[in-house]
Amino acid sequence: MISRTVLLLRIAFRNLMVSPINLLIGALILFGTLVFVLLGGLLDSLSRSMERSVVGSLAGHIQIYSAASKDDLALYGQFGNDSDLKAITEFPKIQEAISKIDGVQMVVPMGVSGALITSGNIIDLTLERLRDLVRARAGQGGREELTSLSKEELDAQIHAEILHLRQIIKVLRGDADRAMADMLSARAVDPHNLEALHRVEKDEFWDGFEADPLGTLEFLENRIAPIVTDTTLIFLRYVGTDLDKFQHSFDRMKVMKGQAVPAGQRGMLISDLIHEEQMKLKTARRLDKIKDALANGRVIATDDELKRFVKENRSQTRDIVLQLDALKTAEMVKALQDALGSKETELDHLLSALLDTTDENFQKRYDLFYALVTPRVRLYRVNVGDVLTIKAFTRSGYVRNVNVKVYGTFAFSGLEKSMLAGSTSLMDLMSFRDLYGYLTADKAEELKEIQKDTGAKTVSRENAEAELFGEGAEVVAEATPGIIDPDTAITSTGRRLREDDLIKRVYSQKELDDGVMLNAAVMLKDARQIDRVIKEIQRVSDEQNLGLKAVSWQKASGLLGQIINVFRVLLFVAVAIIFFIAMIIINNAMMMATIQRTQVIGTMRAIGAQRGLILAMVLIESVVLGVLFGGIGMLTGSGVLGAMAMKGIAAPNDVMYFFFSGPRLIPTVTTGPLVIALVIILFVTVASTFIPAWMATRISPLRAMQADE
């Protein structure tokens, strides 16, 4: 038996050498296998690294959500929108049921939503600060750090803010004058604004401040603030979650600035990338980016993007200028004059000169900027420790206000630069529920307080919604944009309740669990158990009537999770085409070979070879061809992958950080694509040779007798 197989293999090998067409077939099979193993291996590596990214950053291994939801869950959004999910209100029961399933480590409740926040322009912020100071001085309450100040200290601070405002007005006036000097842009200057600027420039206007501070502020808010148009809207996408559980389950998460939200408390962790990209002073951000680029070997002189950054830095100095009062302006002018050895007196010109960075002076200018400029300005629009008031609109049109303290920023290690992983900030569940429109116990208490204070009208409106959401009526997820509004619509009592009580309050696990959520991440002890646990969850859900739908991280990540599969399908199609062509050629070649070998096959039959041997002989021939060249293809593909793994493939851009689960993708050679390739090769060769092989078995031994002329 063995020697017969050896004989057939020997015949196969030797026959292969005879026919040059086998070289073409071999080349096709080699190419097909190489492409399959190489790209298949890369896709597998990509899929694994993406799994690490998705599982480790937001999704967990499995996501559960209400089966009655209108949309499928798409954690990273689908076509730019968040999914419309039906709220889950029986989390403790669900958690208990799912935690019992073997292999489940933790269930982390979640809810994804978003709000549009505007941090206000610089004049808004200054006016707000001034208003708080005036209120504190008048004993009308406010933040503790203000109310604890003495009257003298408050006076001094008010004076400083007035000087700052006057400086801003001076800058605005300068802008308007320059605009007027130019015929074209002169038309764009609103005479109404010009008149207002003219008025607030004068000392008399400010002399009246002490007599009617609030009236003065109102004028500034209504007439001057709108002139400054550099307000930035930031869309803040957040996931409301049990922050403790989240931090424990997603162990790649790390706090970058500030601290974690204290256990059980309300609070937010902003994505560090959002904080850097969207909340940092643009000039500083651009300098950071140039620094990174230079470290990566790019040069300003030839790089269009870097040139643009420098140009923008030089022209867009107003962000900085407007933030400084007269005193600070003078200080900075002096400092910059010294540093640059310049006699220039205008701050914007000095800044422009400072920021005229080249490859030679960049490091020095960068250090100067961070040493002289940033300490005097607000580097981030939102700082650690700030309290953001997030105002969200529910679907029914009512407004929800929630104050959330920003405790810090966070990132997932390896994914620091990934916009996808960094697109979502974290919020505590209680704040999330408030914004979402779910009536929490302390919200109800607050409503009572408001009722007492402000009368029935407002309350009835709030109550209407409270009842709508509070009594088990259909609760719908909201992804409506909200606005951070420092002047909350709710009166001072409600505001104080939030700031002083709610922010410090520590919630019990029961309070955290007992409320609405939209979805939950299920963390497993072993990622390979995903399919089994999904089935178990579905079974438990059906048994206990929990109405849940469980999906893998891949499905939960929406379109994103499908990308690899799309590539995989494309690869399969391409490889299928290559192998299909190979099959046709093999079929033809083997048909020809069989016809040519009629006499030899007839002779073998005459001598005593059974049909099975002839079938095996022909089949083995193409299998040997396939395995030989396919094997070379596999080895080459694995070799290339292995070579790539030595250095890793650098992520070409921020998006790829997510797919690569870090700055480099280290491809690994796995048996998966190799085994599949082998199966494909065997199938292709056997299937394409089957007809010629069968034909060969039909050759009569009589053919041996016929002379071969």
Add this chain to the structure above:
Amino acid sequence: MSNGIVTIQDVEKEYSLGATVVKALRGVSLTVEKGEFISIAGPSGSGKTTLLNLIGCVDTATRGDVVVAGKNTAQLSERQLTDLRLNTIGFIFQSFNLVSVLSVYQNVEFPLLLQDKLSSGERKKRVESLLEQVGLNTHMKHRPNELSGGQRQRVAIARALVTDPLIVLADEPTANLDSQTGQAILDLMKSLNQQKGTTFIFSTHDHKVMRYANAVVRLADGKILGRESPELAVAHAVGMDAPAAPVQAAS
């Protein structure tokens, strides 16, 4: 019925060539005894090859009985016929029919591998001894295309005899060889016949070849004209062939 190694009784063989039916054999009876060195002679189209095919179990009769080594071939399946060929019959072909991708040694070993009865050591011994007998023990590693026609036919003889068959069938074994080489091949066949007692049945239309046989069966138009001594057969054959000779020369 005789108890010869091959017994053929009233055999007819018909082929259909399109719409017409060709009668290749029309009532042939023949008995071949063990150890005979018998020639089947006759002109082209006389039915020599058909008769050989029936004896060689590569074809079956339309009517009549063909009994080879005690087995009636009409009653055997395709598989059994193949086994019968493998274990009982050795074939020598006019155009040698060696497997070109295999070496001399491997060609000779081939039937033993099909039989799968011997160990590789026994096979080696057997193959080498046969190649020595045919005088090719120095060419074992050669490929058939590296050999002369006579050498190839000797390889084919070794292959036919390697399984120690009862019968060796040779279809015009010398037709593709020059007369000297042909004689050498026939000498070899004859000596093997005498040494081993293997029955040889070979077809030919060459009267020089017929002389080697101990009996000649003359065929014409699908019928046996007679079973006679080589001398008589040659005389008949010369008589038969004589008128044809000028025609062949003219063509």
